[in-house]
Amino acid sequence: MSVKIRLGILGGGGDSLIGVLHRVASNMFDQYEIVGGVFNPVWEENIGFAKKIGIPADRIYKDFDELVSEEVRLPENKRMQVISILTPNFLHFPMAKKLLENGFNVICEKPLTTSYKEALILKQTQDLSNSVFAVTYTYTGYPMVRQMRKMIEEGQLGKIQKIDVQYYQGWINPVIHDPAKRAATWRLQPEKSGISCCIGDIGTHAFDMIEFVSGLHISKVLSDLNYLYEDNKMDVDGTVLIRCSNGVKGVIRASQIATGEENSFIVKIYGEKAGVKWEQENPNYLFLLEDGQPLRILKPGHAYNSDLSLGGTKLPPGHPEGIFDAMGNIYKGVAKAIKCEPYDPGEFPTITDGIRGMNFIEQTVASNAEGNVWKTLDKL
Template structure:
């Protein structure tokens, strides 16, 4: 019998980008084997997709509840060990909560839930379950982001003076200006997406990333959000000022109506001695900037990088690694935790990241609604 971790998947069927990303990532280090799940609520599409990707259909279930029921009938040595939740946002909480209650380890897409209250409930459920829970803030898996985190922790740039993240996309621009599309896109539906679109979808990536690399906790926010049309209930653009617990200030600029932009995520941390900059569209370059010195460029795979960076590098220097590799490093970290192996706490985002992300979303919306005032997280 295979000694790989038995993985179940919820959602992510058809041409879902997230589905492809998770399936490929889970296979990269030969740690997981997909054994079943529910890829689509429509049975014909669900079973058809399983056939398409070559999965045995005996553990493809008609719905989530049936999956739990049938998996629990199996011996512990055969049932799913980890379940990945790749569904629309409103399903994250009920699925994750029930999985934890029944002893499963969980990998959940972000945002973790649709409200902070749900996130707190989930946190309590996890404490009782004592299983592994990861939230896929995917970009934390990049080797050079992990190098950035370690360099800041080692004092290479000195005391942090400013934190800055920009995340610009343009995909919703044609949607927002079309009445019919605007009314029928699930990310613009509060019942399915929660209280925020742009901040909930990509702003949380920026928030988690700044806390991850700087290891500073953001204490308060002041937000100004943009909805474009009065009948649109969900933000599609926003700017958030930040204050950390130790007084460092910063900013998050996010947009999904930045016309022509693809996935322009930039992270910048400035210290008293130097600055570090990373760009998601060129993820293999970490820029070290110092006054009076030439710009230095660090790349993955070299011996000058940190242990956690090298552990997440699969190829020799000069061979580009990308988003599949980044997600794979998160799956690798979860595998270590599930198998009881030693791992670095920076190897995958946890429940704490998910809870703080939900608090961030709600406080940003509150700040905007109250007239752009400072609100504590």
């Protein structure tokens, strides 16, 4: 019988969507056991939440520093093996760095840090520690996104000609127009969220998705961002023209003021032989478009899909695979890496993906600030 990986969690308490998402995902394949953590900086809420979800109180710590100091004292076969960071953005870097320095594997929410400089330091730290590090660009876990990656990798679309990715939400619309509300929202506070709201939160998903499915690297960006109000320091909407290293051009459209939109993440990749289209709100359908041929719809669970897609499919055809499943697939891949088992590079995003996401965010903001000019991304 295999022994479950001992998982600790930082943040994600109360009614946090991201918290329940990670907890369910970690349990999905019976690979992990949540043994403790710090769910909230307020002790009463922290310990109360732990009791609510059935986590023993002896591994619930008053703060992050106590967690690290106490866990490293435990025998190696008892201490947490991997820790998930689900806190606001500004805490990602100091927490991840200290965890790596103390030998822990890390699963971190995106964006990886609040600056590109921090991200590079984190990579240097990981190189020295040799720990597994995953960044949860959740949508890469969807079976049909993974199928899209393999189809492009195998040349079914031919040479890529056009990329068009849209990520529209409307959640910030009721907040942004009220001065008091926007001042109280942490995602609109640079000291907590970093230099970008919309691009940092959802635009980076679009950026990572393009590189994940296409196999291309975005080399240049030109952005036009929208802040709406002069006293608002964080972008809430934007359009980014992209150029890839091999000359492929495309566009990223991201918005959190798209009134009425829920989570409209649409990916369209067009090649010389065929095109593919995927919509996050209908994740079971991958549309295959070819000149002179009827539209085809590929769905998860069928034998015509790739091993990477089928490996992340848990239900028979016709049964929806949702966002919990996508996150669960990422945790499954990280478990393989921690156990030194063979795994496909597409099974979980790495720290390099997180670093590139930070570089994209900073250059996109700089492009807008400098008058909508082209900015070059670093090669990693």
